[in-house]
Amino acid sequence: MTVKATEKRPYICSRCGQTFTSPEALNPVRHNCAKWNLGKEKHIPKTYTDHHLAELIPRRDKVYYPQSISDSTDIEILKVAIENRLNILLLGETGIGKTHCLRHLAYQTKLPYMRVNLNGGTTQEDLIGQWIPKKNGHGFMWVDGVLTRMIRYGGLFVCDEINAANAEILFILHSLLDDERRVVLVQKDGEVVKAHKGFIFAATMNPTGYEGTKPLNLALFDRFDVILEFKNYAEKFVSSDMREAVKKIKQGVADGSISGAISTRGVKQFIRNRKIFGLEVAKSIFIQKFEGIHRETVEHLLDTIC
Numbered sequence: 249m250t251v252k253a254t255e256k257r258p259y260i261c262s263r264c265g266q267t268f269t270s271p272e273a274l275n276p277v278r279h280n281c282a283k284w285n286l287g288k289e290k291h292i293p294k295t296y297t298d299h300h301l302a303e304l305i306p307r308r309d310k311v312y313y314p315q316s317i318s319d320s321t322d323i324e325i326l327k328v329a330i331e332n333r334l335n336i337l338l339l340g341e342t343g344i345g346k347t348h349c350l351r352h353l354a355y356q357t358k359l360p361y362m363r364v365n366l367n368g369g370t371t372q373e374d375l376i377g378q379w380i381p382k383k384n385g386h387g388f389m390w391v392d393g394v395l396t397r398m399i400r401y402g403g404l405f406v407c408d409e410i411n412a413a414n415a416e417i418l419f420i421l422h423s424l425l426d427d428e429r430r431v432v433l434v435q436k437d438g439e440v441v442k443a444h445k446g447f448i449f450a451a452t453m454n455p456t457g458y459e460g461t462k463p464l465n466l467a468l469f470d471r472f473d474v475i476l477e478f479k480n481y482a483e484k485f486v487s488s489d490m491r492e493a494v495k496k497i498k499q500g501v502a503d504g505s506i507s508g509a510i511s512t513r514g515v516k517q518f519i520r521n522r523k524i525f526g527l528e529v530a531k532s533i534f535i536q537k538f539e540g541i542h543r544e545t546v547e548h549l550l551d552t553i554c
């Protein structure tokens with residue numbers, strides 16, 4: 249058979265073997281590739297079946313004990329916040345479960361999850377995107393930043409330690425977090441990227457006073473629709489012999505007589521250290537989390553643990 253020069257060669261999907269006449273149709277989402285979806289269906293809810301970021305939906309999760317907040321729990325409140333596309337801010341001391349809670353939420357709601365630490369070194373390009381040289385050396389191509397990708401395709405975007413970020417980074421969030429819910433890619437061609445219906449913005453923040461943090465600009469703070477403060481470590485980790493000591497340390501931290509933080513992370517570390525190093529070493533490691541004269545008080549309280 250002679251093939252005419254004008255005849256197009258077929259494009260074959262390497263996964264399912266279907267043939268197409270255009271290379272664009274090879275995109276597994278476009279032709280709803282049966283093999284590409286294999287094993288993923290149960291993780292992708294109906295609204296996200298055409299999701300570009302499906303690989304970011306958490307597949308596994310560690311146990312999470314919800315925090316009680318008023319007459320509800322953090323998870324119940326945040327699920328409603330997600331359904332209503334509200335901006336979320338979680339406040340609380342280090343190790344209290346803010347990040348774990350958000351990841352757990354992404355796992356439960358089957359949302360793609362992206363977490364970014366906004367330290368002083370994060371640039372606008374990292375979040376929004378930039379022009380990079382093409383591989384073939386001819387010209388440049390635009391690559392979306394991590395935030396723009398999420399805005400375009402949807403998912404739970406988590407800004408960890410938002411009050412450690414530079415002001416210029418935080419200002420780009422203003423139009424995204426108000427009713428406009430969009431960003432303008434000024435460096436590209438002025439493209440306006442409207443937030444996907446599955447895009448949720450969440451941030452976490454330690455109280456100010458932590459090294460490198462500052463109070464959040466009021467205009468930005470005001471854009472968070474749901475602000476929850478996490479105050480309690482997860483008591484489920486605390487065994488009965490530890491309960492009294494941990495409770496007293498927490499009281500001491502709360503009334504200012506002990507300087508340091510008692511967190512779920514700290515409690516988990518203590519339990520693990522007790523298992524692998526023994527009680528005495530675990531205690532001496534634990535007291536390092538408290539400052540100066542307070543160490544002795546904590547040590548004394550821990551002595552009730554056997």
Ligand SMILES: Nc1ncnc2c1ncn2[C@@H]1O[C@H](COP(=O)(O)OP(=O)(O)OP(=O)(O)O)[C@@H](O)[C@H]1O
Nearest residue numbers: 311312313341342343344345346347348482512513
């Ligand atoms: N409610 C909880 N249930 C189960 N594990 C928890 C809970 N809260 C915290 N943890 C565990 O404690 C550790 C610290 O949690 P996480 O990293 O979420 O704290 P954080 O509040 O984000 O701290 P930081 O401000 O330092 O980022 C993790 O190992 C996490 O799994």
Ligand SMILES: [Mg+2]
Nearest residue numbers: 346347408452
């Ligand atoms: Mg965190």
